Amino acid sequence: MNERRAIQVVLLAVIGLAVAGGCAAPGVPQAAYYPPSPALAAAAPPGIAAPAAPSSPGDRPAVVRGQEADAEITDPVFRSGVRLTQYTAPAPPGGSALPAGPTPSTPGAAGGFAAGTGTPSETIEPLLPGTGAWGQPFGDPPAQPYVDIDPTLSTPVDVFVQETQTGRFMFGAGINSDAGVTGQIVIDERNFDITRVPTSWRDFAEGTAFRGAGQGFRVEAMPGTQVQRYLVSFTEPYLFDTPISFNLSGFLYDRRFFDWSEQRLGGRMALGYRLTPDLSVSASLRAENVEIENPRVLIPQLAEVLGDNSLFSGRVTLTSDTRDIPFAPTEGHLIEMGVEQAFGSFDFPRADLDLRKYFLVRERPDGSGRHTLGFLFRLGFSGSNTPIFENYFAGGYSTLRGFEFRGASPVVNTVRVGGTFMFLGAAEYVFPLTADDMLKGALFCDFGTVEQDVRLSADTYRVAPGFGVRINVPALGPAPLAFDFAFPVAKADTDDTRVFTFFMGVGR
Numbered sequence: 001m002n003e004r005r006a007i008q009v010v011l012l013a014v015i016g017l018a019v020a021g022g023c024a025a026p027g028v029p030q031a032a033y034y035p036p037s038p039a040l041a042a043a044a045p046p047g048i049a050a051p052a053a054p055s056s057p058g059d060r061p062a063v064v065r066g067q068e069a070d071a072e073i074t075d076p077v078f079r080s081g082v083r084l085t086q087y088t089a090p091a092p093p094g095g096s097a098l099p100a101g102p103t104p105s106t107p108g109a110a111g112g113f114a115a116g117t118g119t120p121s122e123t124i125e126p127l128l129p130g131t132g133a134w135g136q137p138f139g140d141p142p143a144q145p146y147v148d149i150d151p152t153l154s155t156p157v158d159v160f161v162q163e164t165q166t167g168r169f170m171f172g173a174g175i176n177s178d179a180g181v182t183g184q185i186v187i188d189e190r191n192f193d194i195t196r197v198p199t200s201w202r203d204f205a206e207g208t209a210f211r212g213a214g215q216g217f218r219v220e221a222m223p224g225t226q227v228q229r230y231l232v233s234f235t236e237p238y239l240f241d242t243p244i245s246f247n248l249s250g251f252l253y254d255r256r257f258f259d260w261s262e263q264r265l266g267g268r269m270a271l272g273y274r275l276t277p278d279l280s281v282s283a284s285l286r287a288e289n290v291e292i293e294n295p296r297v298l299i300p301q302l303a304e305v306l307g308d309n310s311l312f313s314g315r316v317t318l319t320s321d322t323r324d325i326p327f328a329p330t331e332g333h334l335i336e337m338g339v340e341q342a343f344g345s346f347d348f349p350r351a352d353l354d355l356r357k358y359f360l361v362r363e364r365p366d367g368s369g370r371h372t373l374g375f376l377f378r379l380g381f382s383g384s385n386t387p388i389f390e391n392y393f394a395g396g397y398s399t400l401r402g403f404e405f406r407g408a409s410p411v412v413n414t415v416r417v418g419g420t421f422m423f424l425g426a427a428e429y430v431f432p433l434t435a436d437d438m439l440k441g442a443l444f445c446d447f448g449t450v451e452q453d454v455r456l457s458a459d460t461y462r463v464a465p466g467f468g469v470r471i472n473v474p475a476l477g478p479a480p481l482a483f484d485f486a487f488p489v490a491k492a493d494t495d496d497t498r499v500f501t502f503f504m505g506v507g508r
Helices: 002-021 038-043 202-207
Strands: 106-108 113-115 167-176 180-192 215-222 227-236 244-256 261-274 279-293 309-322 332-344 348-364 372-380 421-432 439-451 462-471 479-484 500-507
Touching: 038 421, 180 227
Parallel strands: none
Antiparallel strands: 106 113, 167 180, 167 500, 180 215, 215 227, 227 244, 244 261, 261 279, 279 309, 309 332, 332 348, 348 372, 372 421, 421 439, 439 462, 462 479, 479 500
């Protein structure tokens, strides 16, 4: 029995020396040594003495892993403020005969390391304290050395980045039931610099001409069979380094309506300010020359605008937009309120409200397969002196499905003259038909009216329920292909109906 106990004590002593020796630096002949606890020494059988401390030339003190205790620290990394500490094993459980772990080492006054006394002036906790009796290797993984870097002496780092592509050249084509066939060519630069004038052809070759200030520049050409539009736009998102945005644009718009032809040449200047991430306010000035020609029937409303008309206006708009996807939102809202005063050939006020709310009804656990319920309302008022080319109109894919383009508007002598009051609404439920969300179905009901004065009449109120499909093809552009069938159940006697309306577009 005594021999077995003696063997156990010897094994414990050997293991204790091996663990203590693991704290010494590799290649250093002198290992750190800590005597066994008094409890272990007292438990040793007669004739077996506790291991003696190994001899140390020059009585050199214990060392810390990776650094001798009496060595002068000359490495610039240590001079920059990086300090190391030795891992501190937890105290053994009460009554245990196992040896206690080494005491912590703390930085000395001269930049070296000295053995701790248990109450160091700077307490340094291990990052991963062990919970076993030995701390390691049978308990938790050993902790890593504590590193404290002085931010005033940190090493500077140079980061080299390469600018991403900020310019786009796009072309596309589209066809819809409102505007016929159209083409589109767009040059869009999001990192424009109007002041960086090129000094040589090399600036163009390297792509540095007119680039670098974060401004926006867009040139758009949209020729078509019924409508043509040409636009040049410049945007400064931070005017004079302020949170105010600035936009300046010029345009040419030409449209062949059924009852007359209309051409607009003008420009627009706007200032915007974002109050919150979702709320913004803008003020704009518009100047146009509107030319009306080729009237099908010369009624008084067309006779007074025939030829050139000058139009100037100032508008203030407040917008709140929380939609997740502008082209096909699944949640959020859009609220846009605007007031405008026009003058020139005609003087008239105008006020508009656009309200859209989208509810996410359900979705798959991965966020796909979204069912969306949307409500849309548009309300508009315009003064009695509003010219016919500035009136409100309804009918078509973008306003009131189930009717011809502008086919749900007031009529004078077979001419669609529009009105100065508009109320339009829609309720639409969109749901996926395929697992990849490429094909979606839609159930909707469009309703509303356009009148020549402010009133809602049952005789001219329009209601058209229907259904449709949406096809999302990423290669064709962000806007989905849309095909709708609507069936008017309430309409005016002079309305022109159309069951099928559609929108198709391709952009690259």
